[in-house]
Amino acid sequence: MNNILELKNVDYTYHTPQGETNALSNISLCIEDGEFISIVGPSGCGKSTLLSIIAGLIKPSNGTIKFKGNNIGYMLQKDHLFEWRSIYKNITLGLEIQNKLDKSHIENVNNMLSTYGLERFKNSRPSELSGGMRQRAALIRTLALEPDLLLLDEPFSALDYQTRLQVCDDIYSIIKKEGKTAILVTHDLSEAISIGGRVIVLTKRPGKIKKIIDLKYPEEYSTPFLARNAPEFKNYFNLVWKEVK
Ligand code: ADP
Ligand code: MG
Secondary structure, eight states: OOEEEEEEEEEEEEEETTEEEEEEEEEEEEEETTOEEEEEOOTTSSHHHHHHHHTTSSOOSEEEEEEOSSOEEEEOSSOOOOTTSOHHHHHTHHHHHTTOOOHHHHHHHHHHHHHTTOGGGTTSOGGGSOHHHHHHHHHHHHHHTOOSEEEEESTTTTSOHHHHHHHHHHHHHHHHHTTOEEEEEOSOHHHHHHHOEEEEEEOSSSBOEEEEEEEOOOGGGOSHHHHTTSHHHHHHHHHHHHHHO
16 A cells, blocks of 8 residues: 655654743654544644644654645634635635636535535525534535545534534545545544544653554444444453553
């Protein structure tokens, strides 16, 4: 398989007038094209910092990072949809800014709107949508720019528990269907385990890789929601729990 992303011995230290904060230490990690991995770790251990480094927003203090795609998409806890634009206008905002509102990109957006159940809400304002629909709209906005790699920073944590289970399933299937590589950061162990693939456990700050756990569920448990009922789920949970404790 091809690695789309390679990090080697990455450290990161924040420098502020108050002093230095060593946020990440010696992170080495390869991610294959098409993988969906989760990163868990205690609050403040450097998870968001790691995504900012991968996104190229900040440069590592030490170490190297190689990204072999063209384009990275970022999705956050808040959907950042603008109330003064319709859902369609929100979704196409990035394309508009990047001067990419051409026929093929517009067609792609319209296809996603209809495939993922938002066509009827094209002309609605964000406040008219449920929290789950808004997150789907935010994902389509991110996908509209055709990223090779998606970074998801606690994208479900603002949602109530039931919505969160549903939206996690929705977002997971959309990402799989579109064949994207994704990194999900979460502090919710069950959520991380339900995704399948690999879970990377970070230590408390400065975040180091404590353990990488491979997860595999039988075919009939192939979505995050179903995986929670798989016989393996409990064992995986205990394995990860032992590492973060
Ligand atoms: P997480 O996402 O795992 O909760 P972060 O990556 O946001 O953790 O932060 C890691 C550590 O770096 C924390 O101690 C945080 O206070 C510190 N930190 C984050 N951003 C900054 C910043 N811009 N300046 C200084 N320190 C920061
Ligand atoms: Mg964070």
